[in-house]
Amino acid sequence: MAQQSIGSVLVPAPGTKYERYARRPRRFNLEKWAWIYMRASGVLLAVLIFGHLFVNLVSGEGVKQIDFAFVAGKWADPFWIVWDVLLLWLALIHGANGMRTLVNDYATRPALRRVLLGLIALATVALLVLGTLVLTTFDPCLGATAETAAAIPQCAIK
């Protein structure tokens, strides 16, 4: 026999003359919006990630060109800061929600599931805060000496 819980209502069971219990319709359906978010962010991420990989790994000297000066050069342009902020938020939330799906599929012990979901949420929030701070407070003059600062226009002004 179906069990009635607090959030459930009786609805007609399709194709029968009976009724069954279903979850009470919510005003905000998390699973529906998560489903839509995975697809919307997926399309944007495809553009953002391939652009990111092309500029950093394919063009120029590829991975060997990456150092502090390379990053400072990119983030001197607000275009790349906006690009990277979008990449950070879209990818982390997309990945975290995907991991939530996996935990719900495989971690069947309620206590373990709660711990794993908590860890995913914690890591995601911490890295969103850290990454956003890094991108919005970046200082190209960090650690620059008198001579090296002269070579970087923004640093010479000070």
Place this chain on the structure above:
Amino acid sequence: MPPRADRAPSAVSLIWGIVATQSTAAAPAQPKRMGGTLYRGREGMWSWVLHRITGVAIFFFLLVHVLDTALVKVSPEAYDAVIGAYKTPIMGLGEIALVAAIGFHALNGLRIILIDFWAKGAKYQKPLFWTVIVLWIVLLAGFVPRQLMHIFGGA
């Protein structure tokens, strides 16, 4: 806690499922196609397995990648020292694996979106899967030589 048999498949049974499908396919007495099975052991299942594995791998890389990039706030020396690790030959091969994983996940993700929103998407899910594989090979054919040149090529 429900008894073991009532629980959803665990990671172990996912792996076992992969092994079991392969051994079933190899057994000579079995008919070529499992009767009535449209999903198991076919394009639909493999694209799902690969999408899951690549998604998890990319997520863990992303966690590390946000942390290593945050070193630009510590000092240029700290950042350069840690990023130097990405330039070694072994890590260079690791980056090929990473691009391969992201490439598959991105292309197959677009396939999932087509299946969901394009009226004929579900009908063409198999040709779409093989299109993903072809585009993925083209992507890697472009990236791998370039990356090998960067890592092993002289200055």
